[in-house]
Amino acid sequence: MKQSMTLIPTLREVPADAEIKSHQLLLRAGFMRQNASGVYSFMPLGKKVLQKIEAIIREEMDAAGAVELLMPALQQAELWQESGRWYSYGPELMRLKDRNEREFALGATHEEVITSLIRDEVKSYKRLPLSLYQIQTKFRDEKRPRFGLLRGREFIMKDAYSFHANQESLDEVYQKLFTAYSNIFRRCGLNFRAVIADSGAMGGKDTHEFMVLSDVGEDTIAYSDTSNYAANIEMAPVVAKYEKPTEAERELEKVHTPGKKSIQEVSEFIHAKAKDCIKSLLFKVDGKNVLVLVRGDHEVNDIKLKNYYAASVVELAEPEETKQILGCSIGSLGPVNVSGDVEILADHAVGAIVNGVCGANEEDYHYTNLNPGRDFSDVAYTDLRFILEGDPSPDGEGTIQFAKGIEVGHVFKLGTRYSEAMGASFLDENGRSQPMIMGCYGIGVSRTLAAVAEQFNDENGLLWPENLAPFKIHVIPVNVKDESQAKLAEDLYSDLRKQGYEVLMDDRQERPGVKFADSDLIGIPVRITVGKKAADSIVEVKLRKNGEVHEVNREKLSEMLGQILSGQ
Amino acid sequence: MKQSMTLIPTLREVPADAEIKSHQLLLRAGFMRQNASGVYSFMPLGKKVLQKIEAIIREEMDAAGAVELLMPALQQAELWQESGRWYSYGPELMRLKDRNEREFALGATHEEVITSLIRDEVKSYKRLPLSLYQIQTKFRDEKRPRFGLLRGREFIMKDAYSFHANQESLDEVYQKLFTAYSNIFRRCGLNFRAVIADSGAMGGKDTHEFMVLSDVGEDTIAYSDTSNYAANIEMAPVVAKYEKPTEAERELEKVHTPGKKSIQEVSEFIHAKAKDCIKSLLFKVDGKNVLVLVRGDHEVNDIKLKNYYAASVVELAEPEETKQILGCSIGSLGPVNVSGDVEILADHAVGAIVNGVCGANEEDYHYTNLNPGRDFSDVAYTDLRFILEGDPSPDGEGTIQFAKGIEVGHVFKLGTRYSEAMGASFLDENGRSQPMIMGCYGIGVSRTLAAVAEQFNDENGLLWPENLAPFKIHVIPVNVKDESQAKLAEDLYSDLRKQGYEVLMDDRQERPGVKFADSDLIGIPVRITVGKKAADSIVEVKLRKNGEVHEVNREKLSEMLGQILSGQ
Known part of the structure; x- marks a missing residue:
């Protein structure tokens, strides 16, 4: 992609109302723009990163046996009345009427819709289990939208729902999707923990939140400094043993x-x-x-x-x-x-x-x-108290540390909460009608994008991990009016694309300082600068993540890129 | 994909309220389900076809130099008030209020949002032209939703907008996207015409509609029987020459x-x-x-x-x-x-x-x-009259025929309608402020799916063109309890997937009649039936489009499939 053809509206100043790094940088680097409070447009670079996250999600969900579908955003009020959430969800659920005064909710989540679909189509244990997912825009009218994509009112979510004839089947699929989620966030390059969470009012048994460790997170996680153990602090049992001091008892x-x-x-x-x-x-x-x-x-x-x-x-x-x-x-x-x-x-x-x-x-x-x-x-x-830093980890390995986390995913054993309320039942092997047992599994797709931006940046801008970078290589001719620079840059742009690399080329007539600053801000992993040595076919290769610089002859470039970029 | 893992809810009966073939068959073959009037869920097979259409659209739009972004569905009323359409759009525009009583429109189209984005980010002729597109769910509260996906209230659209410093630039991009559209619909296998259309109240100059020829279409097209000429009948000039009879004038x-x-x-x-x-x-x-x-x-x-x-x-x-x-x-x-x-x-x-x-x-x-x-x-x-069948074609080639058409795409030279109303101006080479010249370009993505279903079916079900088929090959073991059938089917399923084919396997314990009927209904191009000759490694290959049947040894299967399926 040539920069003259696309829209990357970078900003020099930090936008006034952006409090956290990811919000500031995604705006400054031109990945997104705000349309209304908590409502954003994804500009071309932002959209590209979203698509990479979505592709990873699809691969891992498919590998875990889940099947993609697409449900509507307009949801009939009647369904939410059946589940009872029309009344309990509160003002976060956006509501509207159609031209015939029929009431609709704008999809905040899809338990009601999918439960109604499945109750109509699946009647026998023979058709279970089923795991279905979608990637879709969701609407929640947050009281205080903030932190850019971290807490918005319109956002992109992957939501999945599973249906089972028995608990063992739910346990098995839950474990598969737990693994899929771990793969997804690992492939996104995130430093995250799968955290034991509160199943709350839902009455489910198991539930895990996938938390990206970050000081701007709104939740506190207790995790082991040596094992995988992590839990929301309110969920962590305390296994400390207390020794009674040997001191003699004195009189009350x-x-x-x-x-x-x-x-x-x-x-x-x-x-x-x-x-x-x-x-x-x-x-x-x-x-x-x-x-x-x-x-x-x-x-x-x-x-x-x-x-x-x-x-x-x-x-x-x-x-x-x-x-x-x-x-x-x-x-x-x-x-x-x-x-x-x-x-x-x-x-x-x-x-x-x-x-x-x-x-x-x-x-x-x-x-x-x-x-x-x-x-x-x-x-x-x-055991009645909150766990503390320094407590032994409940799994017996290591010591508890605290961290703040951004919730990017959630897996949850719903049980029969919705199937009972909405009559989604099946006939078991003995011909008896049973409510289906359900699980639900969410990933905040746009929030994941923000979490990556929050974890990968420095004072000059973003530092995209290779798997998610909007482009792998940024080719920058220092002076596009210089014929040998322009020609070499064009040749490289064309060659590298033929080799399968995603390349952005800054073909703008801008000062070199502007181009380099924009390039750092955008954060593409590899920058190839075509400057004064272009006439000798020598370019500069710079790694965004550590600033490492190499001068390299054009003939050796492919080899070097092969070493630097792992491919996906 | 194994059928036991996914949800393909086929129906034997024609749904009562489905009047046209595509609506009936997409329901019967389990590609979609209705959630509310004009609101549908795309079931797994339907979602797959949508994704194939979207992939083709992305390839052609990208090749034409357009860049993808994603704008929100929630659109502030203020923007629509600026353009005036808040008042003129009528009840088709769905509206709602947030928790703070601020008014929003649910995106029916995005001229207002993109014009506001571009006016904020682009100030100079140097940054023009720009072509931006998105694939997104749109909302229009149709008075009479009907014909399934052909006229729904929530649907998927590709909308694109271009911005220009002068008319020549618009003409050039218009022509490029016109070609891209022709490629898209050709690759979807559709019998369509690019039809000269009425630019109506918009005051634009050129506008073409892409019409899929179909008796269920709501528009009438006049087209030449020998050339590419096609127009909405009200737009076709009459070039007939009228010879005066030689008969003598009699008295009034x-x-x-x-x-x-x-x-x-x-x-x-x-x-x-x-x-x-x-x-x-x-x-x-x-x-x-x-x-x-x-x-x-x-x-x-x-x-x-x-x-x-x-x-x-x-x-x-x-x-x-x-x-x-x-x-x-x-x-x-x-x-x-x-x-x-x-x-x-x-x-x-x-x-x-x-x-x-x-x-x-x-x-x-x-x-x-x-x-x-x-x-x-x-x-x-x-020239004051409507053109008629049999009139000479206005381009001088052939004779006019009439056909009904389903509008699947629209390219339109908007001019300065929105840029003037909303103040989207730029500084030209001479430092003068000018309103940007705009084009807009839409494709009904879900409507295209329905149009394909409408053109490709027979009395037994759907007949997907190879490019859009949800799977390329349908493997059907006649009796999954027969060990050699089950094993050969599994082997083929695994081999063919390794060869890169998308394969659906009917691993259900159903009667052969049910499996074959479902298979015809779903309409995957190639069916491989694994039956009694499985023990001798012989299977039956059947082409859905013409019923052609071949018995083939497993060893020769790859070669035969290579000949039958062109790949994409």
């Missing part, structure tokens, strides 16, 4: 702690370490009173509490209610002498405390020299 | 014709031929009274009348007004003794009438033996 003592509420205030006042204090919080767990204890340097993980009780609703008791039940306000709670209608649940770490500190259930009083077992005993111990 | 005679109004009634009553009668119609042309004369066997073409006067509004005078101006009602009008405030304009054919018949401008009276020139002379002659 009630201390006046006027106005001291937080662990920090109390520990400083008493000259104790936070880890020797007990944080006591009163929760309502499906209506039941539960006093939850964690160590002062730990935080309660609601999800673990919820899972322990298999509860639907977990919330902190209101201050008023707390006072009523335990006789004091929130900063002075503790497990000593708690009456029978309050259960006590403590994190394992609490059991190892010797001569600790806790609230005395009396305004402005705390106990010191508290010893669990001796001073309170009607307590159950479990 | 007024005849009582009680209750006879139409040409048919009058000519039968008077025992004259329709072609010897003059049809006289009073038009208001931008307010001016024009009595239009055509031969009784011809029809007035309003567009020619409008173009003759370069008028904005052309309409028939109301009966009341006609009576006021000419003194009688519509069935008795004629050109004799017409007063000065009525101009007379006649089609060339009228000038060759000798001893003809016309209305006498007196209720229930006609003249016979009318001779133009002698009996009325204040008349201008021009």
Whole structure:
């Protein structure tokens, strides 16, 4: 492609409202333009990268046995009413009426549409399993669109859905697609982790998010520094063992702690370490009173509490209610002498405390020299806290580190959530009607593009990994009015294309400085500069990723490119 | 692809509401399903054909120097207000509001979006010309969606836009894309014509529609039986020469014709031929009274009348007004003794009438033996009538035939309609600001799929041309429980795929009759049946298009397929 024929609208200035690197650089390098808040056009270079990502996705999805189809963006309201999401999805679901006042949703996701398609077409276990996917524009009216393609209102997604006669079949396909996703993001060159995630309100069992590690990510991941283990922090179990100090138990003592509420205030006042204090919080767990204890340097993980009780609703008791039940306000709670209608649940770490500190259930009083077992005993111990950096990894290998992540993919065992609501059933081997078991699997295609841009850049611009680069080689004649430069550049452009390379040539009449700056900004892996030595058939080859430069005779160029570029 | 892994929901019955072949067969063969009126899902086979059409389009557009990008479906109302089409487009434009009550259009077409993009990015003649295209889902809320994919509300379109500094540049790109379009539809195997079309209210100069010849088409085309000439019938000039009969002029005679109004009634009553009668119609042309004369066997073409006067509004005078101006009602009008405030304009054919018949401008009276020139002379002659089958072709080659056509493509010289309304200007060589000159170029991608299905079918199903077939070869083991059949089929499936063929294998446990019927319905070009002779490595090769059958040994199969299938 010659630059005179295409549109690469580079910018020298950083656009004012672009906060993060990928957003800034994709705008500055002319890969995209904003049309409305959260709505973008992909300019020619951006579209090329999208197509490369899509091609990789198609190859891996096909290899995993999934089949491509294409469902519509206009979705009848009736389908969303059947699933119930017409009412629960909220304003993120864009809605409109047609000329006959019939209501439609603009596809934010396609569970409803595909479930209705499959319930109409598949009636027997013989036609299962089925894995279907599409690559399509999706619409979600984000409250606060931001970070360019990372959180937009119109974006490109690969969504897949699988249908099964039994759980084993779902497990098998889930594993296949998990592998496909790993391949996809690896081929995109991304530093990512498959992260154990919360299956949330969906009631599914397994779910993994594929997270690209990046400081601009909105989620925190706990990962092992030596193994593949990674989880959203709320999902990581704590396997730490706590050794009880050998120190002798001292006598329980009630201390006046006027106005001291937080662990920090109390520990400083008493000259104790936070880890020797007990944080006591009163929760309502499906209506039941539960006093939850964690160590002062730990935080309660609601999800673990919820899972322990298999509860639907977990919330902190209101201050008023707390006072009523335990006789004091929130900063002075503790497990000593708690009456029978309050259960006590403590994190394992609490059991190892010797001569600790806790609230005395009396305004402005705390106990010191508290010893669990001796001073309170009607307590159950479990894993209740958030994992921390430095904790041992739950898989037994290495130590936990934290990182921020951008979610680019999600695989999810849906179960029968949609098939039951929408009546997608099949006849099993015994002629009995059963709801289909489903999985769903998403990849944010345009978000993946942004995640790559976020991971691959330097102070001069983008640094596309070879697999995704819009072009492999950027040929730059320094002065197109110089006849030997123009001719050699044209010859190389033509030769390299014949050799199968994707080549961009900057045939513009611009100053060399402008051309080189644009070239760095765009970030094509290999630059071939055709300059003063063109008359001697010598060009300069420069690698964008590390700045390595070679002068090379035209005759040796192919060989060198063969070494530099791996091909796909 | 194994059929057990994919979803090809064939139907035995013709769906009740599908009126035309392509609609019926694409449903019956499982290529698509309807989600809502005019809204479809492309099932796996349909999606595959779409992708083949898209690949051909991309190749030809790229070769013509156009560059792909992708614009959004959500389009800010403000842009459509700038162009004025927010108000003029009517209910076909789907509209919605976001959560902040901002109005959007769902992209029905992208002139506004691309004009706004280009006006922001291109400021100089040095960056022109530019040709940009996208392949994208479009939304138009048709009043009466029908004929499946031929007139839907959500459909796939390739739209392209070009921007130019001068008319010559537009002409050149128009010609290139015209050629690209011809290549695209030829490669799709279609019997089509590039048809001269009406540039209508757009004020553009050249415009061609690419019409697939088909009885279900909604437009009528006049084409030459020997040359490439084709035009929408209202656009075809009539070049017929009319010889005046040598018969002597007889005396004008007024005849009582009680209750006879139409040409048919009058000519039968008077025992004259329709072609010897003059049809006289009073038009208001931008307010001016024009009595239009055509031969009784011809029809007035309003567009020619409008173009003759370069008028904005052309309409028939109301009966009341006609009576006021000419003194009688519509069935008795004629050109004799017409007063000065009525101009007379006649089609060339009228000038060759000798001893003809016309209305006498007196209720229930006609003249016979009318001779133009002698009996009325204040008349201008021009080409005013619709072309007819049998007329000479306007390009001088052959004779005109009529056909119905499905519009699959459209190339259009837009001129400055949008660039002026939206302020897309550039600085020319002399530093003067000029509006960009634009062209636009559309292809109905999903409509092309339907047009191919409409042209390629027989009583048993679809007959895909090789370039577009979802698979090239359909391998059918007659009985998958037979070990040698199953093994040979698997081997062939694997071998043929290694040889680069796209293969569908019917590995279902279905009766042979069901498999063959489905195979015919789906319409893959080559079927390889693995039956009883599998043990001897003999299979049957059948061509879908003509039913030709060959028994062939496995060893000779590759050679035979090489001869049958041309590759792409």
